[in-house]
Every structure is written in structure tokens, then in C-alpha cells.
Amino acid sequence: MHLTLQQLRLFEAVARHRHFTRAAEELHLTQQAVSIQLRRLEENAGAKLFEHIGRRFFLTPAGHEMHAACADILARLQALEESLDALGDTMKGPLRLSVVTTAKYFIPHLLGAFIAGHQAVVPRLIVTNRARVVERLADNQDDFVIMGQVPTHLAIETCPFLENRLVVAAHPDHPLAGMPAIPPALIAGERWLVREAGSGTRTAFDQHMAGQGVAIAPYMELGSTEAIKQAVIAGLGLSVLPLASMELELSCGCLVVLDVDGFSLCRRWNAVWLKGKTLPRVARAFLGFLQGVAAGRSAGPTARRD
Structure with missing residues (x-):
């Protein structure tokens, strides 16, 4: 043949x-x-x-x-x-990654910094929704994946790195903007713009509010962080967003963060791969790079649970 x-x-x-x-x-x-x-x-x-x-x-x-x-x-x-590749002195070869959509706010920057020091590495980055990332993880299509909420039905190894702070975002003219220590019960009656059911941000928010004894009725469900940001900017309601995704909008005054009493949602980003998998040399080096970056930051706007 x-x-x-x-x-x-x-x-x-x-x-x-x-x-x-x-x-x-x-x-x-x-x-x-x-x-x-x-x-x-x-x-x-x-x-x-x-x-x-x-x-x-x-x-x-x-x-x-x-x-x-x-x-x-x-x-x-x-x-x-x-x-x-391991026999040579030069770090080279493919680096196969899949990441959830909101990781696009920080992974390309970290990947660029890593590649700057290892020019012979060829990155292959796929940015997609959480369900697709879980599928790729189960099929072992990547060296590892990056996500917030890890699946519980797979035998996996995880390496947490950067923090992911979630905040309540609002239009600057919202009546609650600038108010200190807003009671959770007060925001419950607002119009809430949320991600689809099953997303990490939505799950984390629902669990937090339930723990506060507050029920939230979604006003609109939107399929991406960008869509939600635009809806909040348009004055359609409040939302919980990763701080990492709001840097530009906060700097230009399009969005503000509400000071909600007791609202402290800080998750972690995780590198995830199947249990028993041997990570290639390049993947191990990038994982070490991510851990090094995380060690140099006590907290930051570089994380999210999607």
C-alpha cells in the first residue's frame, strides 16, 4: 500500500x-x-x-x-x-493548546512572551467554548487545555495558576454606581445579563448568590463575554464578568465595578490534561512558564472560569 x-x-x-x-x-x-x-x-x-x-x-x-x-x-x-527534540539544546516543536473563550484576554500575551524566548516553538492555539474544550480534552487532541471550571467526569491532572477575579459590572450612570457596600438583596431585583447555563462564570455566580440566600432571575442570556459587555454598556442591565475582560472598558470609563457587600469571587485558571499523559517537552516548558508568571503575581486580572 x-x-x-x-x-x-x-x-x-x-x-x-x-x-x-x-x-x-x-x-x-x-x-x-x-x-x-x-x-x-x-x-x-x-x-x-x-x-x-x-x-x-x-x-x-x-x-x-x-x-x-x-x-x-x-x-x-x-x-x-x-x-x-529532547536531544537538542534548542527548545522546538509544536505547542498544542485549546483554551476557553475568555482566555483570549491573556493567553495570547503569555504565549507571545514564551515564544519570544523560544523562537523554534510553533504554537497551535484553539479558542472555543467550554463544551468543545472538554471534548478536545477527552479526545486528547492537545498537549493540555486551559479552563476555569474543570470537568468532574474525566480522570485528569490539573495545575492551577493565575487567579480569576469576577466582579459585578455596570454602566457608569447606573443608580448603584459609586454606592459603597451594596447589599446583595438590593441587586437581586436588577436586570441581569448572564452567560449560558453551564458556563463557569454563570455557575460560580449562581452558587455564590444562592449561598447569600438571594435568587437571581436572568433578564437576558448571551453567548459570549463580548456580547454581555456591549449589553451592559448599552444600559440593558448588570452582569458578572471576569475583571481580565474589562481592562479596556474600565480605562475608558465605559464600565464600572459595583461595590457589592460580600461579593468576593476569585477563581483559578487551570492547565488540564488526561491522567497518565506524558506532556511533551515544549508543553512542560510552557507549563513551567505559566507557573512562573503566576508566582510573580499575587492577584491580577488574568483569569476567569468559563
Whole structure:
């Protein structure tokens, strides 16, 4: 058989996801390109690797054999690459990361500082929602992921680093702006703009208010921190936001932080990977870099639980 590494990578991704589109996204290819390469792989293998039943597709017995071989070959190649890199003095190779969406406010800056000292490292950063990050973690698609609220249904290793302070954000003209020690019961009747159910910020806020004996009725649910910030700036209501995400808006006076009595939500960002996984050399170096940054900051606007 005349198989190419690209075909093996494509087949492994499609077989793992059971989804052509997700595999294409992971490998930065079009779905058509993936389909063409897999047809060629089947021709070279001389066997049908997929079968379609209704709108779903499954691996054939030959497909299962091919998948096992692909996983073994690609794992051996990755181990070889890491071993060769470890023999050299230069830190080099890929750094594969997935992060939850609000990590975009600080991870690119930290990644840039790390790359400045290790020019041969090639970063591969995916920013997506928490559910997708958990999927990628479960599928072991990255060296590690960065998130706030860690999943409880997976066997994982975690390394907490930067703090994530959550605050109550308001328009500067809001009646409560500037009021000291606002009672939690007073803000309960405000219009609340919240993230979707399941997000780390939403969960942390709901749990905190429940602990205060205060029930919050969401006024609007929005799917991103940026959308919520714009809605607060427009005067539509209050929200709980990561302080890290508000630096620009606070500096220009578009948003203010309310002084709510007893409201102290400080979470942690975590680097997370599957238990038993051996982190590549580059990933270990970046993890050490993150820990070093965290050690130099007692607290800061660089964290969030998404």
C-alpha cells in the first residue's frame, strides 16, 4: 500500500470524531479535501473503510484495523519527534493548546512572551467554548487545555495558576454606581445579563448568590463575554464578568465595578490534561512558564472560569 502520512492523519481524525467537518476543522482543511483524500486512502488500501447508515457513518472491520494502525503510527512518530527534540539544546516543536473563550484576554500575551524566548516553538492555539474544550480534552487532541471550571467526569491532572477575579459590572450612570457596600438583596431585583447555563462564570455566580440566600432571575442570556459587555454598556442591565475582560472598558470609563457587600469571587485558571499523559517537552516548558508568571503575581486580572 502506498499510504501517505497526511492520509493517515486525516483518517485518524475522522475516525476519532466520527465527523468529517470536525476533522476538517482540526486539520485546517476543507471537508471536500478530506473526502478526496479518504477516497484515495480506500483505493490504496483496497478495502472499504466507512459505511453510511442513514445520515451516520461507521467504521467497517477494515476501518477499525486502519484506525488502530494509524493511532499507533502517529503516536510513534510523535514520540520520535519529542525524543529528537529532547536531544537538542534548542527548545522546538509544536505547542498544542485549546483554551476557553475568555482566555483570549491573556493567553495570547503569555504565549507571545514564551515564544519570544523560544523562537523554534510553533504554537497551535484553539479558542472555543467550554463544551468543545472538554471534548478536545477527552479526545486528547492537545498537549493540555486551559479552563476555569474543570470537568468532574474525566480522570485528569490539573495545575492551577493565575487567579480569576469576577466582579459585578455596570454602566457608569447606573443608580448603584459609586454606592459603597451594596447589599446583595438590593441587586437581586436588577436586570441581569448572564452567560449560558453551564458556563463557569454563570455557575460560580449562581452558587455564590444562592449561598447569600438571594435568587437571581436572568433578564437576558448571551453567548459570549463580548456580547454581555456591549449589553451592559448599552444600559440593558448588570452582569458578572471576569475583571481580565474589562481592562479596556474600565480605562475608558465605559464600565464600572459595583461595590457589592460580600461579593468576593476569585477563581483559578487551570492547565488540564488526561491522567497518565506524558506532556511533551515544549508543553512542560510552557507549563513551567505559566507557573512562573503566576508566582510573580499575587492577584491580577488574568483569569476567569468559563
